[in-house]
Amino acid sequence: xRSGSAEKVARFLGFSSDGRExxxxxxxxxxxxxxxxxxxxxxxxxxxxxxxxxKDVGATDSLPTEILSQLERDFASxxxxxxxxxxxxxxxxxQFDKLNVRYCVVKGFSLVPDFCPxxxxxxxxxxxxxxxDASLPAARRVLFDAGYVSKPSAxxxxxIFVSPASPAIxxxxxxxxxxxxxxxxxxxxxxMWDSRLHGVFLSVDLFSxxxxxxxxxxxxxxxxxxxxxAFLLQVIHACHHLFTLWIRTSCFFEIAYFLNRRxxxxxxxxxxxxxxxxxxxxxxxxxxxxxxxxxxxAAPLPLLVQAWSVDLRAGVRVWIDxxxxxxxxxxLPVYEFTLFPRSKLALFLRKQYEVTSDIAKFQQGTRRxxxxxxxxxxxxxxxxxxxxxNRAWWKRQLLIQRGAxxxxxxxxxxxxxxxxxxxxxxxxxxxxx
Numbered sequence: 001x002r003s004g005s006a007e008k009v010a011r012f013l014g015f016s017s018d019g020r021e022x023x024x025x026x027x028x029x030x031x032x033x034x035x036x037x038x039x040x041x042x043x044x045x046x047x048x049x050x051x052x053x054x055k056d057v058g059a060t061d062s063l064p065t066e067i068l069s070q071l072e073r074d075f076a077s078x079x080x081x082x083x084x085x086x087x088x089x090x091x092x093x094x095q096f097d098k099l100n101v102r103y104c105v106v107k108g109f110s111l112v113p114d115f116c117p118x119x120x121x122x123x124x125x126x127x128x129x130x131x132x133d134a135s136l137p138a139a140r141r142v143l144f145d146a147g148y149v150s151k152p153s154a155x156x157x158x159x160i161f162v163s164p165a166s167p168a169i170x171x172x173x174x175x176x177x178x179x180x181x182x183x184x185x186x187x188x189x190x191x192m193w194d195s196r197l198h199g200v201f202l203s204v205d206l207f208s209x210x211x212x213x214x215x216x217x218x219x220x221x222x223x224x225x226x227x228x229x230a231f232l233l234q235v236i237h238a239c240h241h242l243f244t245l246w247i248r249t250s251c252f253f254e255i256a257y258f259l260n261r262r263x264x265x266x267x268x269x270x271x272x273x274x275x276x277x278x279x280x281x282x283x284x285x286x287x288x289x290x291x292x293x294x295x296x297x298a299a300p301l302p303l304l305v306q307a308w309s310v311d312l313r314a315g316v317r318v319w320i321d322x323x324x325x326x327x328x329x330x331x332l333p334v335y336e337f338t339l340f341p342r343s344k345l346a347l348f349l350r351k352q353y354e355v356t357s358d359i360a361k362f363q364q365g366t367r368r369x370x371x372x373x374x375x376x377x378x379x380x381x382x383x384x385x386x387x388x389x390n391r392a393w394w395k396r397q398l399l400i401q402r403g404a405x406x407x408x409x410x411x412x413x414x415x416x417x418x419x420x421x422x423x424x425x426x427x428x429x430x431x432x433x
Contacts, residue, residue, distance in 0.1 A: 045250030
């Protein structure tokens with residue numbers, strides 16, 4: 001889908017108006033264009049936020065009947081999926097408590113209602129827990145006993161387990177992903193940021209179970225993060241995906257939703273400032289993510305974030321002003337075929353934070369490399385040798401498409417380097433004046 005249609009959808013979802021003016025630009029889309037918009041909405045995680053906004057402004061008649069019907073069917077299926085996932089969530093929490101596992105629920109259901117008004121509006125593919133190191137063996141035992149299978153992860157701080165599911169429904173490119181019987185994952189985190197993975201070192205101990213609070217939802221209580229920690233975790237989560245070149249646009253929408261409700265809460269932002277302390281990198285991460293949320297969805301920027309943005313390093317400011325929006329609306333997923341995809345333009349941002357000192361270079365050289373697609377494929381075949389002869393499984397790996405994406409996006413990145421240098425020199429000249 002061309003980025004223009006995606007930007008029209010984002011303007012409609014923005015928080016600066018009721019979206020009616022932006023919706024008028026969508027009315028002229030052809031049926032074929034609407035089909036592509038629907039696919040982008042699925043991939044970006046915005047499908048049900050879009051549907052809900054249409055209902056809120058009484059504009060569901062703006063969509064072709066087939067498109068609206070598909071959205072409604074997917075929403076109903078996702079509602080059942082969330083209900084089933086909640087039941088699994090409650091059972092796992094019960095087993096963790098039974099074995100005295102020290103854990104804290106992060107992301108997912110813990111985002112309601114601060115970042116999302118209802119769990120049914122989100123597409124949730126996994127359950128995330130922050131786990132104390134000493135509790136990891138017991139937590140793994142709970143998941144193995146429940147039938148989950150271990151899966152390779154790019155980070156040594158992350159342990160992924162997946163539920164068995166029919167191969168026919170294991171796809172992210174079709175509305176079947178909303179089916180209640182679809183596969184889901186459980187992710188156990190011993191730390192929410194892997195400095196060795198990204199080559200970006202944060203000077204603070206990010207999150208601790210000692211500061212967790214009790215959260216409530218659907219007659220269930222569970223340990224969760226305090227408000228300021230939950231916000232910072234969303235920032236960290238967004239930067240993780242920025243540095244790995246792909247993110248669901250809904251992540252920025254949910255942060256924009258939070259900013260729209262809390263930007264004027266000075267007490268909250270004072271707690272955020274105290275929580276960050278002297279970490280300049282984490283402070284800049286807050287600025288980057290907040291400004292992207294503001295650019296994409298017209299969220300208000302808190303005064304504290306505006307003050308911090310003045311001291312943003314020059315290269316980061318250049319990236320936000322010239323690359324953030326085109327990158328945010330690049331093709332989803334990243335291996336969707338297009339000529340010279342923009343996904344790797346995020347490398348310009350990541351390089352602003354990669355360590356350069358001799359000691360840091362040594363540490364960076366020892367970091368664990370991300371598990372490649374081929375490594376994960378080999379691990380899957382080792383666990384289930386029959387996959388080697390499963391034609392449908394090989395087809396789902398999209399090896400040709402992924403290979404073409406990496407080659408073409410690399411060409412796009414290299415061709416952009418002269419402009420990047422020119423923009424940075426121009427900013428340096430402006431700053432000197």
